[in-house]
Amino acid sequence: MKSVLVALSAGAALLLTACGGSPTGTNPSTGGAGVPAPPRASLTGAGATFPKPFYDAANFAYNKKFSQVTINYGGGGSGAGIQQLTKKVVDFGASDVPLSSKEADAMGGSDKVIQIASTLGTESLAYNLDGVADGQLKLTPDTIAGIFLGKIKKWNDPAMAADNSGVSLPNQDIHVIHRSDGSGTTYIFTDYLCSVSADWKAKTGGPGKSITWPTGDGAQGNAGVATRITQTPGAIGYVELAYVLQTKMKQAALKNRDGNFVSPSAAGATAAAKAFVGSSPSQFSIVNASGKDSAPISGYSWIILYKDQADKTKGTALVDYLYWLTTAEGQQYAVNLHYAALPSSMASYDLLVLKGVTSGGSALLSVS
């Protein structure tokens, strides 16, 4: 009976790969030597919406590779993901910011959960300004902080003009748009502002998923902020790179720690991540990174799961899948969608912690 099932599912997998092909053109079945074949399982995850397109693409590909596993990632927001995992109604949660100690305590303590970095994202400052083309506007840490503190009120402010010689900045009000909902995107952006501006840090107290803004109007989600910017002449706001590229918004070149103006990109995020050795859930900040290509407002996205899995089969499928996700084979789906590939140091960290996932005392991941 069992052999019949295996034969059937193997046949189905072959059929799918043969018909569907691979989105990238590489053949996944030859891709990952050493990726373990998972047992039959249906996995459910919830959390951050920012990496959802990546997870969806990766889940789809994984299901083609191993048809016995279906993964359903529902999004819902980082907070919701943490909440659902705490209530144990999902198998894994996803968040743009690792668990706070309070959140970890609600799950039974930080030694009961593990967190792996799944992908990297970077943020852009998108703007709506007639006569200033994409990438023409140059912003420095000082001018960014000045704008979001409400100190720089006009586009032709002298502080702006200094960096933008050759660009005719209009005498127009600056409209700051920020997120109205709690989000990892806001956390990473305010983390950046705190690290580059003592003034900002003093005024707002520190980074947070939602903060009291000195100026500007709120909008819901990346999509909401993007829409508001598109509709408001003179507007500026922080938006995930993927949204900026997909909606073809204009984004500013940002001055990084090394003094170079860079246009935020996936490669810039990877460069930023590489500048921080020893990143982990407790040392996750990679904003304002050194390195000539580093995109300054970057951050990891995290997947959270319980260290001890009640259901051995499900747990095995989960770690097998998550391991695959962090390999080059899984990471290619991130790159396709303007997410950045994990640096190899972070992938090694992920493998290490995944090996610590157990069920009934025995480790679940069998990777050499």
Place this chain on the structure above:
Amino acid sequence: MAFHRVGAGGGMSLPLIRTLVDRLVGGLIVLCVSVAAIPVLVLLLFVLINGLPGMLTPGFFTDPPYPQGVPGGGVLNAIIGTLEIVGIGSLLAVPVGALIGIFLSEYGRNQVGNTVRFISDVFTGLPSIAFGIFGYTVVVLTTHHFSALSASIALAVLMLPVILRATETALVLVPNSLREAGLALGAPRWRVTLEIIVPAALGGIVTGALLAMARAAGETAPLLFTAFGNDIVQTNPWQPMGALSLTIFRNALVPYPNLQQQAWAAGLLLVALVAATNILARIYVRRIQR
């Protein structure tokens, strides 16, 4: 005085004024109807224009959604999900709602009936997310996973007040003489109710049930943390499941134009489904009344 003038056939002015007033009031009514109807028509047109291209893409009805980067994909998962979730919800809500409605109409002229009516009215006023929380707390948290069934239960509770009120109203409208006619034959109360009164009110009961189903099909909030959504075609009610309303909600918020188009198309499909249900209800009632 006026009476006399008309009687004498002397006043041509009076019919003239009458005609004018008639025209004026008629015009006002047309205006009011337009004011109410135009936004609806504009909305329908908007959904049609934006939704039709997505609906006509191959695979829209036959494929599950594919992730960004993979061409094609449809909403088969959501079509099956909406039908199954609402279907199971109706199987739960219609019998219970109809029975409570019968109780209210035939035996509910008392404190118990008034209490039930009051609770039902309170339920009607609740925001629909509350039903989602109910499904989440009662089913998801106890079974430890999201499921279509939890969504069906949430929607069933949402549908219940609509169905029971529709049933009660339909039954109350059945003339009392029909009850007396049945009872005068020596039929016990319950038989008169089930064999005479309920069939007489069936049109109203079915309409109420169909309208409740149409409302449930359009709900998003109760599904978010019950059905949860699923890009994989799923028919097992114990598993997370997609739904058209969830497709709209999720795809409207992503930056990818093809997924946004899918959201519009799913919206059009949902509107079509709801409209079809309403039309069906009308045809059925007309049939029954003939």
Place this chain on the structure above:
Amino acid sequence: MIATASMQTKVAPPPLRDVDAEIKLDARHVDFFYGDFQALHDASLAVQARKITALIGPSGCGKTTFLRVFNRMHDLVPGTRASGEVLLDGHNVLSPDTDVINLRRQVGMLFQRANPFPKSIYDNVAYGPHILGWSKIQIDQVVEESLKDTGLWDEVKDRLRRSARRWIRSPRCASRNSCKNSRSGIRS
């Protein structure tokens, strides 16, 4: 409402020549109230078996009210009250221990207005016997008989299964007795 005319009926004097007349139903000193409004004042009536008795009076004088007391239809109207006695074969219909359902099976009633059930013509005619648990064969027979008796058979025999809504007055078998021999059917 404003009708204050009291029921004029007196106890009918026993028919002189028919000395051994059998009194089937005997209403004695019936008072009837719709809430505070008294509709019947000391009404009495003796009804003979196997005879047709007509009750005549001006509109609103209480004919229907009186008849409805005979099979306790007034139970269905909240706030009503009847006093006095209505003896059916010697048993007081108004006493609390009367089995109302059984009583109504004994005392059939046809209303001032026809009330066709939302059923087929056949089912309308058959509903009474059906309630009484008659067999299918018996019911088929009685439906045909009843429709023939009323002269409707030829007209409706081909559409017995169709809705009776348009059939304003299809004869319903009002009770076990009225079907067979109209012993104590009431026609309001």
